Amino acid sequence: MNKLLILFALSTLLSANGCEHPPALEPVIEVPVTDEKTPLACLALGDSYTIGQGVPVAARFPVQLRQKLMEADLQVDTMQIIAKTGWTTGDLKSAIGNTQLAADTFDLVTLLIGVNNQFRGFSLSAYEPEFADLLEMAIQFAGNRPERVFVLSIPDYGVTPFGQNRPNPAQISLEIDAFNAANRAITESRGVAYFDITPISREALTDPSLLASDQLHPSGKMYARWVDLLLPTVLERLKP
Secondary structure (H helix, E strand, C coil): CHHHHHHHHHHHHHHHHHHCCCCCCCCCCCCCCCCCCCCEEEEEEECHHHHCCCCCHHHCHHHHHHHHHHHCCCCEEEEEEEECCCCCHHHHHHHHHCCCCCCCCCCEEEECCCHHHHHCCCCHHHHHHHHHHHHHHHHHHCCCCHHHEEEECCCCHHHCHHHHCCCCHHHHHHHHHHHHHHHHHHHHHCCCEEECCHHHHHHHHCCHHHECCCCCCECHHHHHHHHHHHHHHHHHHHCC
């Protein structure tokens, strides 16, 4: 009889345990860990100094800037250049209007324009509002982030062999200074970074290696100097 009671108790216990269900667990979703960075899209607006007249594509300053950003572990997917030798502010505005950039947002936008306004004898008073319009476009292309726009001053071609053979090279330099004073004031009033590369361009008076073979436009060496000047600020402002 005792054996029967013991067997009955064991049977009841095992049966009870067998009916228990393990507690429900929340599903674990594994999130892949990645160090991939979102690619950057960049835009360069300008004239012959931006398109790199007289130098290989790899030596253009926007392309050199892209390379430096890549070396700094930033992935640059796009470096779009809207520039052409001989363009004035008006020409650049028209060219932008004929592109499909209106809805695009770029992580970095550079602007360098005005030498052909001076060269063609266009007035400073006409240059100022057109430059201001272009700067506003650049800010819009940067997603309305002025801190992502970078303006370069106009180089002084008066010191080049081409400029030295003009009737009054000193007057060229004075007029370039006046145009740069105007574009700097407009740029800084909008909280945009301004880079004075004009002193570097004037070193070409005594250093021919800073000029391309046409003896007018910058060489890749000069463009590299420009990029070195821009790079610390660009890297700082591209940080997340």
